[in-house]
Amino acid sequence: MAVRRQTFRLYPNKGQEAKLLQARRDHAYLYNACIAHRKYEWKANRKSVSYLEQQNCLPAYKKEWVEFAYLHSQALQATVKRVDLAYNAFFQGLRKPPKFKSIRKFSGWTYPATSGWKANTSLKHGSVNLNDLGIKIKMRGQAKQWGKPTTLTIVYKPGLKQWFASFTVEIPEVIAKFGSQSELAYNSIVAFDLGCETAITTYNGTDVEQISHPRFTQKTEAKIKKASKELRRKQAPNRNKKIKASRRWKKANKRVAKLLSLAGTQRRDWQHKVTSEIASRYDIGVTEQLNTRGMTKKAKKGSKRKKQKAGLNKSILSVGFGTLNKMLTYKIEVKGGLMIMLPTKDVKPSQRCPKCGAVHSCWAELSNRHHLCPSCGFDVPRDAGSTMVMYNVVTKAQPGLGTSLDSLGCLSSTSRTSKRKNTGSMKQLGQVRRQKSNRTAEPGETPSACAAG
Numbered sequence: 390m391a392v393r394r395q396t397f398r399l400y401p402n403k404g405q406e407a408k409l410l411q412a413r414r415d416h417a418y419l420y421n422a423c424i425a426h427r428k429y430e431w432k433a434n435r436k437s438v439s440y441l442e443q444q445n446c447l448p449a450y451k452k453e454w455v456e457f458a459y460l461h462s463q464a465l466q467a468t469v470k471r472v473d474l475a476y477n478a479f480f481q482g483l484r485k486p487p488k489f490k491s492i493r494k495f496s497g498w499t500y501p502a503t504s505g506w507k508a509n510t511s512l513k514h515g516s517v518n519l520n521d522l523g524i525k526i527k528m529r530g531q532a533k534q535w536g537k538p539t540t541l542t543i544v545y546k547p548g549l550k551q552w553f554a555s556f557t558v559e560i561p562e563v564i565a566k567f568g569s570q571s572e573l574a575y576n577s578i579v580a581f582d583l584g585c586e587t588a589i590t591t592y593n594g595t596d597v598e599q600i601s602h603p604r605f606t607q608k609t610e611a612k613i614k615k616a617s618k619e620l621r622r623k624q625a626p627n628r629n630k631k632i633k634a635s636r637r638w639k640k641a642n643k644r645v646a647k648l649l650s651l652a653g654t655q656r657r658d659w660q661h662k663v664t665s666e667i668a669s670r671y672d673i674g675v676t677e678q679l680n681t682r683g684m685t686k687k688a689k690k691g692s693k694r695k696k697q698k699a700g701l702n703k704s705i706l707s708v709g710f711g712t713l714n715k716m717l718t719y720k721i722e723v724k725g726g727l728m729i730m731l732p733t734k735d736v737k738p739s740q741r742c743p744k745c746g747a748v749h750s751c752w753a754e755l756s757n758r759h760h761l762c763p764s765c766g767f768d769v770p771r772d773a774g775s776t777m778v779m780y781n782v783v784t785k786a787q788p789g790l791g792t793s794l795d796s797l798g799c800l801s802s803t804s805r806t807s808k809r810k811n812t813g814s815m816k817q818l819g820q821v822r823r824q825k826s827n828r829t830a831e832p833g834e835t836p837s838a839c840a841a842g
């Protein structure tokens with residue numbers, strides 16, 4: 390079973406919205422109460438409260454605070470779980486300690502199982518029933534695929550005053566067309582590389598295609614910059630000084646929120662278009678295992694290239710390397726194809742000459758946009774060269790590397806999907822966080838002086 394997230398926009402009427410806002414307020418209250426509980430126990434008794442203890446408090450809590458009794462018990466548990474996750478991240482040194490959340494910043498709540506709600510849709514539009522609030526809300530939107538919905542998260546965007554229903558949906562897995570890697574059909578393989586100068590470079594054995602970055606992100610960014618400058622000049626609210634927001638501030642705030650949301654929509658739209666187009670043409674995708682987290686790390690303290698690194702990070706994040714990879718993977722998988730992730734460290738696609746296989750470590754430097762092989766004279770632009778290497782590795786035509794894919798330890802999408810069965814569950818979310826903290830910093834491929842060049 391594959392799990393997808395599908396989001397619809399909700400259109401509550403006035404009475405329904407009042408109930409939604411009340412539920413959101415109550416969940417925010419519970420969230421803050423859980424934090425207060427933990428803080429108090431730690432301060433007073435040096436005792437750290439566990440999730441289970443807090444969860445077991447819930448029935449008594451509901452008896453004491455009858456205004457919470459109407460909310461779905463599993464949804465309340467999920468909110469308690471959010472506090473637990475925030476604390477776990479803090480204990481692992483990934484985040485700052487959890488803070489009390491203002492209602493203004495509280496996004497919503499989750500129904501972590503199939504009870505308490507019902508989605509009435511087959512693919513397009515429809516409605517959703519929330520049993521604990523006793524309402525049926527109209528929703529609009531279209532899911533790419535629909536199956537058995539398993540969890541529901543209600544999301545509120547305060548700046549835009551919009552409501553969303555975000556479902557996780559179980560979709561029956563498509564059986565891969567290609568049984569094992571030794572039987573790869575070579576006719577429609579594409580190797581792709583994500584880069585900062587050209588967003589995506591693809592190579593299918595004969596042609597190199599380059600897809601450039603969308604211009605609109607920069608345009609929208611300029612608008613956002615201007616709008617937020619105007620926002621700063623208006624009277625912002627300050628609750629400590631008891632200053633209310635001016636009407637102009639509220640207007641400007643809404644404008645910024647709208648622009649930010651526009652930037653997100655534009656980016657997602659572009660990502661979907663580009664990845665759908667590639668996935669429609671090829672059955673097998675090849676790329677390298679990306680480490681976006683390491684790539685977008687902050688520059689070291691005192692580094693002269695701090696600004697440069699910040700700019701690079703921005704362009705990596707604005708295209709969304711991770712999302713592009715994920716989208717391509719699932720879109721190829723959906724049609725029964727295969728995605729192969731090559732281990733960067735062993736293959737070294739950006740340092741290897743696609744023609745003779747010689748590795749030139751000086752090619753690793755990002756400023757080296759064009760590669761001229763000192764060993765065989767092969768001349769190729771950087772991104773195109775690395776896609777050629779990846780393509781050659783999969784088709785077993787790359788000189789200087791072993792012919793067995795398995796010996797390289799590459800990940801294929803089929804081996805990966807078998808591992809992630811419960812994507813999106815609270816348990817898994819916790820595991821992901823744990824993995825992140827355990828991962829030790831890998832030494833990057835340091836550019837060294839090139840002996841041959």
Ligand SMILES: [Zn+2]
Nearest residue numbers: 742745762765
């Ligand atoms: Zn060469």
